[in-house]
Amino acid sequence: MALLNRILSVLLALALLLGGLLAAVEIVLALLGRPSWVLPHEQWSTWLGEQTWDTDPVRAGLVALALLGLLLLWPALRRGKPSALSLPPRSQGTPAGVSVSASRRGIETSLATAARRTSGVSAARAQVSRRRATVRARTATRSPGTLHAEVSSAVTETLTDLGLAEVLRPRVTISTKAAR
Template identity: 55%
Template structure:
């Protein structure tokens, strides 16, 4: 589950929970013939009774609710980053019918370590998506013009050794004085 879906789910759950508590409190107060806590339900009920389907306000509210619902469905259906990456079978090493997978984080660590071994690279951060391996390398000084090419070649070679050459490397190199 992606971070965006988790945040939206928590916020929506919190709104629904608080709305349910408010509704329960309002219903309890109405049963006890007490004044409303937050929602003036008598005025709202009177206003809702005079509304018709053809009203621009009614149509606008319904259209907004439909759009919000569609937005929530689209956010929920969006695929997140893969947890594992399927590795191709190695001839003579992998028995027939056996699938091998590597965790996304371990592949990210492998790529970061190989990027850190490139001369001139001080640190590296890697993020793998379904189609791409994004590598951000940093240097202690201004980066040399050939450094992005070296890092790209290193990452491409490492992906090839892992059998993940379907992932395209996207490399960026930042150094002092450069953002």
Template identity: 50%
Template sequence: MTATKWITRVVSALLALALFLGSLLVVVEIVAAALGRAPAVLPYSDWTSWLRTHSWNDWIVNTVLVGLVILGLLLLLLAFRRGKPASLALRSESGGVDVTASRRSLEKSLAAAATRTTGIVGASASVSRRTARVDAQTVAPSQPGVREEVESAVRARLDALGLERPMRTRVELTTKDTR
């Protein structure tokens, strides 16, 4: 799972928890007011008196409002950010037929193509909308031409699949520790 998905999930969970707790506090205050009692948890009488003494032009009010606007814009940015696609479009020979490949199967296929390259002992792949990244492990640290062979194998696999949009390829080589 990507970092953006984790951040989005954590922020969503925290926001949901804050809204839930806030609504519980409001219900408690409504019940306390209906029973004719003083505020139970929230000192809203102190808040209203503070708000009466400050105008919209006070720096503290403007600072809080600007902070809330920035927080709202950040939440909107997280909500509308496009993630990795679940599937990628393939070229279709017949009109009116949509053909797709799942992102996960494409990643597995690219990792397998890289692993079949001489000198590579393992590989993993990650596909986004425009880029295919392959992390390959090799035993020998300085084999000349291995990166080019892996890039060629990955590019050949992408060409064989016939994606609707061309993809950039990035290959990272690491040396696997054999101790």
């Protein structure tokens, strides 16, 4: 989601910059007594002076702005992927207040490596979200049905070794495409 937020931020910033520049040019032209460049500000000023809060165009514009604001807030408020996942303490002697975590990318690498170590897997990728670990493996030599159980077992074992078996649900997909 961070990429979507960045793209939306850049587009909104460009729109505001261009709108601001256009408004500044129109204001300077009006102060110099010249005709408007793009926006007919005399006509707009007259029309806007006739509008009240109760007119339909004003209400429609306000509703549209509110919806646009909510649409822009939705990706910003949505939770993204965690950068790190907490690991349980390894021993009873762990001091209070000490927490151990593993990076999401490190966990993804461990799961992909565990899947690739399975006989018959030519390539594997893993993605970790807040609740799920998704592993996509490819094989060129074996039946996906028989390989699925072995890769699932390897992924589950790796999650158990990390202490994340209860936190992340594994999902394994096997395809028969040739390795790239």
